Amino acid sequence: MNVALPMLRQAAQRPAACAIRFEGRSISYRELAASAGRLAAAMLAAGIGRGDRVALYLPNVPAFAECYYAAQLLGAVTVTINAIFKTEEVRFLLDDSGAKMVFTVAELAGFVPPDCPALQHRVIVDGEGPGSLAALLQAVPGDANVEPADCAPGEPAALLYSSGTTGFPKGVTLSQHNIDSNTATAAKYSGFRPDDRLALFLPLFHVYGQNYIMNGALRSGATLVMFRRFVPDGVLRAIGDERITMLFAVPTIFIALLGMDLSPYDLSSVRYEMSAAATMPEEVSRRWTERFGRLVYEGYGLTECSPFACYNDLTEHRFGSVGRAVDGFELRILDEQDREVARGQWGEIGIRGPGVMLGYWNRPQDTERALRGGWLHSGDIGRMDDDGYVYIVDRVKDMINVSGFKVWPAEVEAYLYKLPGVHEVAVYGLPDEAHGESVAVAVVPRPGAALSAAQVIEFCKANIAAYKVPQRVDIVAE
Numbered sequence: 441m442n443v444a445l446p447m448l449r450q451a452a453q454r455p456a457a458c459a460i461r462f463e464g465r466s467i468s469y470r471e472l473a474a475s476a477g478r479l480a481a482a483m484l485a486a487g488i489g490r491g492d493r494v495a496l497y498l499p500n501v502p503a504f505a506e507c508y509y510a511a512q513l514l515g516a517v518t519v520t521i522n523a524i525f526k527t528e529e530v531r532f533l534l535d536d537s538g539a540k541m542v543f544t545v546a547e548l549a550g551f552v553p554p555d556c557p558a559l560q561h562r563v564i565v566d567g568e569g570p571g572s573l574a575a576l577l578q579a580v581p582g583d584a585n586v587e588p589a590d591c592a593p594g595e596p597a598a599l600l601y602s603s604g605t606t607g608f609p610k611g612v613t614l615s616q617h618n619i620d621s622n623t624a625t626a627a628k629y630s631g632f633r634p635d636d637r638l639a640l641f642l643p644l645f646h647v648y649g650q651n652y653i654m655n656g657a658l659r660s661g662a663t664l665v666m667f668r669r670f671v672p673d674g675v676l677r678a679i680g681d682e683r684i685t686m687l688f689a690v691p692t693i694f695i696a697l698l699g700m701d702l703s704p705y706d707l708s709s710v711r712y713e714m715s716a717a718a719t720m721p722e723e724v725s726r727r728w729t730e731r732f733g734r735l736v737y738e739g740y741g742l743t744e745c746s747p748f749a750c751y752n753d754l755t756e757h758r759f760g761s762v763g764r765a766v767d768g769f770e771l772r773i774l775d776e777q778d779r780e781v782a783r784g785q786w787g788e789i790g791i792r793g794p795g796v797m798l799g800y801w802n803r804p805q806d807t808e809r810a811l812r813g814g815w816l817h818s819g820d821i822g823r824m825d826d827d828g829y830v831y832i833v834d835r836v837k838d839m840i841n842v843s844g845f846k847v848w849p850a851e852v853e854a855y856l857y858k859l860p861g862v863h864e865v866a867v868y869g870l871p872d873e874a875h876g877e878s879v880a881v882a883v884v885p886r887p888g889a890a891l892s893a894a895q896v897i898e899f900c901k902a903n904i905a906a907y908k909v910p911q912r913v914d915i916v917a918e
Contacts, residue, residue: 476506489516492540520601638664749765799811821839
């Protein structure tokens with residue numbers, strides 16, 4: 441087994457097909473496979489082998505895919521680093537993972553510390569001269585290649601760091617089988633086709649962009665239309681120019697697009713939208729469907745389960761839900777003693793299935809706590825209906841305690857999205873001497889809407905319990 445094999449199969453079957461489009465340039469599957477193969481040979485010559493950690497400190501550029509698959513060909517373990525991290529954050533991840541090689545760009549190279557004990561090679565992918573990717577490749581012939589390492593299903597393939605809610609980031613260790621099975625399931629549920637062109641502006645260092653979109657698309661023979669970041673005008677124009685068919689985003693992006701005049705853009709090629717990585721407010725999802733006549737499909741999971749565990753839905757969509765467990769997965773709602781609660785009751789979402797991580801890198805106690813009883817404890821509060829549809833309430837750590845009453849910010853936000861004139865909201869807790877905490881909210885009005893703090897408070901008083909009503913309301917521009 442090897443995470444790179446599905447991409448290599450596409451290169452063998454459809455070599456001339458476009459794998460990546462980036463800033464006007466096309467990279468075929470043949471070219472992607474050849475670049476990864478030659479780079480793997482150069483890495484092998486530099487002393488990188490099976491089980492070694494290889495860090496990718498890269499923005500969304502084609503070199504990310506080339507370096508990722510090169511490392512996978514060797515059976516090395518990719519370590520992806522957030523491209524907005526600076527020196528001390530980068531140092532922690534490099535030291536914690538024990539990475540022997542890091543790939544980066546010239547713009548970020550100055551943030552790679554010079555004194556990480558395990559780090560032997562720093563490679564700049566967009567330059568020339570010593571320390572560059574071009575110099576590394578000079579060590580091997582132009583047609584150099586390696587046979588993909590035949591890895592066991594349980595061998596580590598990737599470390600993706602998850603900060604969780606407290607403390608230092610933890611390296612989520614995903615196995616070959618975790619990634620292979622999860623990306624196959626993603627491709628099935630989202631219905632990736634070889635003629636699809638997927639917008640990829642979500643960060644590749646994140647599990648959603650890396651596994652669901654990149655690995656899922658390239659195992660299916662589709663084309664990734666890659667962007668360095670989400671810039672609305674650039675992405676929207678590219679949808680028409682590149683004939684993008686699938687749009688993957690997070691709720692804040694869908695909210696932003698709903699607030700825009702989209703008439704200057706040709707969006708007729710889009711056939712599918714998906715939201716993940718955060719809970720989509722039900723009202724936003726309904727507004728999108730009313731405006732465009734298409735559902736926003738939703739996925740749910742965590743970095744710790746590769747990430748795909750739940751989908752809304754192949755057969756019956758229900759607004760406000762993240763759907764039901766996908767193939768091979770089980771979900772339960774658990775109380776504070778890890779007992780399953782009755783349907784409809786709130787509790788922590790527990791997950792079991794083929795995508796669940798091996799554990800946290802070199803953190804046995806954290807691993808035991810997260811995987812106790814054979815279930816991944818998500819840290820998310822939710823409920824499940826009689827048909828197995830899951831509804832997210834909020835993160836365990838986000839709960840606001842008002843005189844002993846639990847207030848979930850996402851619940852209050854969901855109500856506020858129903859208030860005419862509201863474009864975007866954020867609910868949070870503030871210290872309160874009398875009640876422990878109080879509820880506060882920042883509200884962005886829709887363009888042209890006149891909205892006051894008093895209106896927001898009166899709307900809440902009419903719709904939700906008194907202890908959930910915000911005591912502070914700020915009307916803000918963003």
